Amino acid sequence: MKRHTQVALFALVLAAPVVAQSPQGWKVRVDRSTSAVDPDAAGAVKFVTKGSGFLATNPQAAVYWNPADTASGSYTLKGTFTLLKPSSHTNYYGLIFGGRDLDGAQQHYLYFVVAQDGTWLIKGRNGSATENISAKEPSDAVKKPDSNGTSTNTLEVRVGPEKIDYAVNGTVVHSTPKGGSTADPSGIYGIRVNHLLDVQIDGLSVTK
Numbered sequence: 001m002k003r004h005t006q007v008a009l010f011a012l013v014l015a016a017p018v019v020a021q022s023p024q025g026w027k028v029r030v031d032r033s034t035s036a037v038d039p040d041a042a043g044a045v046k047f048v049t050k051g052s053g054f055l056a057t058n059p060q061a062a063v064y065w066n067p068a069d070t071a072s073g074s075y076t077l078k079g080t081f082t083l084l085k086p087s088s089h090t091n092y093y094g095l096i097f098g099g100r101d102l103d104g105a106q107q108h109y110l111y112f113v114v115a116q117d118g119t120w121l122i123k124g125r126n127g128s129a130t131e132n133i134s135a136k137e138p139s140d141a142v143k144k145p146d147s148n149g150t151s152t153n154t155l156e157v158r159v160g161p162e163k164i165d166y167a168v169n170g171t172v173v174h175s176t177p178k179g180g181s182t183a184d185p186s187g188i189y190g191i192r193v194n195h196l197l198d199v200q201i202d203g204l205s206v207t208k
Contacts, residue, residue, distance in 0.1 A: 065190030
């Protein structure tokens, strides 16, 4: 009987969720680190409603989305991200767009993100592979953590008929043509937060 109890307890530990319950309609996909020199922290990813927005607590990296949130044609995707405390090294957070099959093996999305060191980055994901659409670049437009360890940055992806502009706090930091890796920005939009970060997200929206 004692042995059976121990086995049952072990099974419960293995079955412990890696994601806490999310707001209604939202999905979460955890992106675990495979790097021995940059491991994830212990604990479950948490994504909860806070105020009029959301709070993401990320011991592991994760993507958050509501399947009902889609954009196509010409549009502007916008969100304000408050980093609540810096991590021990550079980690990125921000917007995803052009998402498809986000909870499947052939996940696809583009992402525009910033980090505590004042850099921004644009990448694409296809399945398990990632691609740097633009290498990380510093910009004075990206606010770094203040003396309290917090920073707030508003990110925008402005999709036009022929190009996509990427803006931080109202300043366009980069543009890409609607071709190649960024030929099709239509699809689901949402949020990406890397591991070891706590981020508040407000005003996530799309306008035409």
